[in-house]
Every structure is written in structure tokens, then in C-alpha cells.
């Protein structure tokens with residue numbers, strides 16, 4: 208099959224021939240019959256998410272492996288890492304293999320389960336990291352995400368343990384004692400609204416400690432959803448030492464600020480903006496954008512966190528934390544990073560495909576589009592602008608903070624090893 212007239216990472220138009228799931232030829236005016244018109248779309252390597260909540264097993268009312276991976280494909284993703292905070296928790300070989308098998312069965316994108324660091328995410332005892340690494344799911348990323356591994360001894364042991372199989376510990380950096388009952392970013396707005404504040408130091412203290420621990424034992428640390436300017440400074444310092452540390456930022460932390468809790472198009476105290484870590488200030492957003500541009504923050508990860516309506520459309524203090532993000536991620540990154548001149552499409556491909564695949568040690572994903580590479584391809588039209596309509600999402604949940612907002616760009620097609628999962632913006 209030939210995809211005609213696409214611009215690889217925004218370069219001059221070419222055709223791409225796909226054979227046996229692999230890119231067989233790239234060039235102008237390739238001969239052949241079986242063809243589709245790419246319409247001048249930008250071709251990116253299939254996106255890879257290091258941080259997705261698929262909710263299965265246990266909360267199939269919010270999302271399933273099937274709907275979550277359909278949502279991923281619609282967003283241009285060919286692989287996602289499924290977080291471990293399911294019910295039961297993904298802390299054994301049995302649970303991670305179950306999630307991995309469901310992903311293979313549906314085939315909308317590759318599913319790589321994340322293994323829990325501690326049994327039941329309880330922070331008391333290390334989970335069977337080795338058994339999960341050796342399982343069919345071949346787990347390489349371990350995280351108690353949703354909770355912080357706050358015990359320094361356990362964190363040290365986890366970092367030591369994963370070295371045996373080249374794994375990485377992905378930390379949700381949140382000092383629990385400093386965030387008891389916290390509802391939103393601690394600052395001017397939380398003071399005015401009388402909501403319990405979530406101080407930046409609760410994130411920054413854990414990141415600093417974990418960087419030092421990772422360096423001390425010579426292991427690999429990944430920092431989830433960095434949200435403050437101070438965290439960026441700590442990471443910049445730690446990376447200057449040459450330590451093996453990577454970090455992610457979410458699309459929403461690149462675009463939205465905490466004053467939306469006070470005043471927004473959907474009113475005050477709207478829990479659609481309640482998320483962990485919380486939305487921060489304009490100065491934090493600016494620092495995060497600069498850090499993503501200069502490589503201090505390595506990647507964009509969605510933290511796609513689906514919740515059913517009844518868990519979000521309630522009073523602020525009772526509402527669940529989190530936002531869906533897979534189907535809007537690329538558009539938000541275009542808005543925050545490309546339209547502002549901070550990143551080009553080469554930079555976007557690095558931060559949303561190549562580097563996340565490298566951190567997760569995924570051999571067949573995140574490859575640059577060249578002859579011989581697996582045909583994992585996302586076609587994206589950056590020229591359109593559309594109003595976000597959650598009722599059109601493939602996700603089972605609708606908790607998006609972008610409803611009604613006009614965002615740039617649209618995923619035209621997604622190919623997983625040469626097979627279309629999305630065509631003309633619709634699931635195949």
C-alpha cells in the first residue's frame with residue numbers, strides 16, 4: 208500500500224510504501240495502485256504514551272482496555288503504558304499479563320502494563336517486580352502512580368531492584384503529609400477561595416530526594432507529571448550532574464492555570480479542573496514550556512484519567528481528580544508548543560514518540576520514519592481548527608477541560624504496523 212503526499216515531520220511531500228507492516232520505500236511519485244491520499248498531512252512516528260489510566264480491571268464504568276485503546280488510536284497513539292492503580296492492583300505477573308492480553312486482543316494500539324512498585328500500592332512492601340519483568344508483559348516501567356512511594360527506604364530498594372532488568376521507577380512525586388486534604392494549588396487563588404492548598408514544595412521535596420537516591424544507587428528514575436517551576440530547577444540541576452533521570456509533563460499543565468478554578472467558561476469551582484497534581488500558575492506553565500523545549504523535561508505524557516460523570520459532576524471537595532487526555536494531547540501540544548514557536552514537528556515527534564518509547568524500552572515503537580522501520584505512523588493535519596466535542600470521544604468518559612474550546616489540528620489516520628486503526632479521523 209502507498210500513502211501519497213505526506214510531509215514527514217513537516218518536510219517536503221513524499222509517498223510512503225508499506226509492505227508486511229514495515230516502511231518499504233519513501234520517495235516522490237512511487238509507482239503502484241493500492242493507494243491512499245495523505246492530503247499533505249504531517250507524518251509523525253506513532254505516538255507513545257508513558258502514562259495512561261485504562262481503568263480495567265475494576266472500573267470498567269470509567270474506561271476499558273478496549274475503549275481506552277480506541278481513544279488512544281483516535282489521538283494518534285500506537286502504544287500506551289497502562290498505569291497500575293486498577294482493582295485489583297497490577298502488582299503481580301497475573302494482572303499485568305491480563306491487561307497485556309486484552310490489549311493484544313483488541314489491537315487498537317500496543318498496551319504495555321506498568322507494574323506497581325509496592326503491594327496494593329500501600330507503600331509497605333515491594334511488589335514482585337522481577338516476576339512482572341519476566342512475565343509475558345515484559346514490564347519495564349514500575350509506578351505506584353496515584354500515590355507516592357514516600358518511604359525513602361522502599362524507594363531506594365525499588366531503584367536498586369529494577370537495575371537487574373533495565374527497568375525504571377516512575378514516581379508520582381507528592382509528599383503525603385504536606386498535601387493532606389489538599390484541593391488545589393496553594394497560592395493566591397486557593398487563599399481567596401478558601402480551599403486547602405497543595406504546596407509546590409510537596410512535589411519538589413520528593414523530586415529532589417529521588418534524584419539523590421537514583422544517583423546514589425546508580426539507577427534510572429522517571430518523574431511523572433512535573434507541574435512546578437521549582438521542580439524544573441531541581442531537574443535541571445540533577446541532569447547537569449549526568450544522572451539517569453527523565454521527566455514528563457502533561458498537556459493540561461502546559462496550557463491551563465489554577466485561576467480557572469475561580470473563573471472559567473464553565474463557572475467557578477467546576478471539578479472538571481480538579482486534577483492531581485493540581486493546575487498551577489501562569490509562571491509555572493511558562494517554566495514547564497521552556498523546560499520541555501530545552502529538554503529538561505523529556506516528554507509529554509497524557510495522564511489520561513477517565514472518570515464517570517457522577518464522580519466529576521459533584522461538589523468540588525467530593526469530586527475525583529483527573530482529566531481524559533488521549534484524544535486532545537496532540538492538539539494541546541500544537542497550541543502550547545508549536546504555535547508559540549517553542550517546538551517544531553521534529554521536536555514534537557521526539558517528545559511524544561521517540562523518547563517515551565526509549566524510556567519504556569519499547570523496541571518496535573518510537574522509531575523515526577525510515578525504510579525498514581515498523582509502519583507505526585500518525586497522519587496529522589495541523590491546519591484545521593475544531594471545537595472540542597466530548598460526545599464524539601472514543602473514550603468511555605467525558606471529563607475533558609477543553610469542552611467547547613477551539614483547538615488546532617486533527618489526527619487524520621493512525622497506522623499500527625501498517626494496519627490502519629484510524630482513517631479520516633474515524634476508528635477502523
Ligand SMILES: [Zn+2]
Nearest residue numbers: 352353379431
Ligand atoms: Zn500521578
